[in-house]
Amino acid sequence: MPARKKLNKDRKTGKQQDFVLVLYPNDNEIHSLAYLKLTSYQYSALGVLHDKDVYTDDKVDEETGEFIHKAGDLKKPHYHFYVKFRNQRMINGVAVELNIEPHLIEFCEYGFVNYAEYMLHWGKHGGAGKYIYDVDCFEGSLASSAKQKLSNEDKLIQGDKVYRFIQSCSYKIKMSDVYEWCFKNGYASIYYSKRAHIKDWVEDHNEQFYKCHNRN
Numbered sequence: 001m002p003a004r005k006k007l008n009k010d011r012k013t014g015k016q017q018d019f020v021l022v023l024y025p026n027d028n029e030i031h032s033l034a035y036l037k038l039t040s041y042q043y044s045a046l047g048v049l050h051d052k053d054v055y056t057d058d059k060v061d062e063e064t065g066e067f068i069h070k071a072g073d074l075k076k077p078h079y080h081f082y083v084k085f086r087n088q089r090m091i092n093g094v095a096v097e098l099n100i101e102p103h104l105i106e107f108c109e110y111g112f113v114n115y116a117e118y119m120l121h122w123g124k125h126g127g128a129g130k131y132i133y134d135v136d137c138f139e140g141s142l143a144s145s146a147k148q149k150l151s152n153e154d155k156l157i158q159g160d161k162v163y164r165f166i167q168s169c170s171y172k173i174k175m176s177d178v179y180e181w182c183f184k185n186g187y188a189s190i191y192y193s194k195r196a197h198i199k200d201w202v203e204d205h206n207e208q209f210y211k212c213h214n215r216n
Contacts, residue, residue: 012091015089017085018083018107019082020081020083020107020108020110021098022078022079023078023104024077044083046139046143049139050077050133054071055071075129082115084108113149122164126164132164132168162181162187162201166205167205172205
């Protein structure tokens with residue numbers, strides 16, 4: 001999760017304007033209704049579907065010995081949402097309004113931009129098994145605001161995100177793959193200004209696949 005601010009609020013009595021939550025619309029019809037609410041202009045909300053994340057290790061049922069999941073298996077699709085209300089609310093109040101389980105809701109302790117980056121797995125929020133989503137995946141009335149704020153980042157941070165995208169790929173990539181990702185995420189200027197560096201990063205990344213081929 002992103003770095004938290006120290007709110008120390010009680011989940012039962014604390015109040016706040018902005019919250020984060022998780023939904024599983026594919027498995028729960030009530031969650032589907034909550035999704036429709038949060039993606040309407042009735043709410044100031046931002047959501048992203050995580051449907052490409054994978055497990056990084058095997059998990060076996062201790063009683064049956066059967067695999068619960070294997071490394072590389074896709075995780076259950078789910079949505080992450082950020083939602084901001086005009087007035088302060090309690091978690092239980094938000095749960096009642098959206099008709100979802102309170103344990104799926106938390107106070108937002110990360111800031112809007114930081115949580116938007118977290119939802120995309122950008123930069124420090126990436127890692128093994130975490131697919132890097134692009135800004136076109138944003139849904140909800142705050143999508144355009146999130147895209148605009150993320151495009152105004154420091155150039156060094158943007159360059160780092162391009163580098164991390166390259167490193168996250170589990171296959172040999174081409175410069176055109178990097179360009180396509182940069183264009184979708186508003187980093188086309190970084191692609192052109194750091195093309196030489198990006199070419200080196202791509203070659204370094206692809207070296208592992210040449211080594212595998214030579215061993216075979």
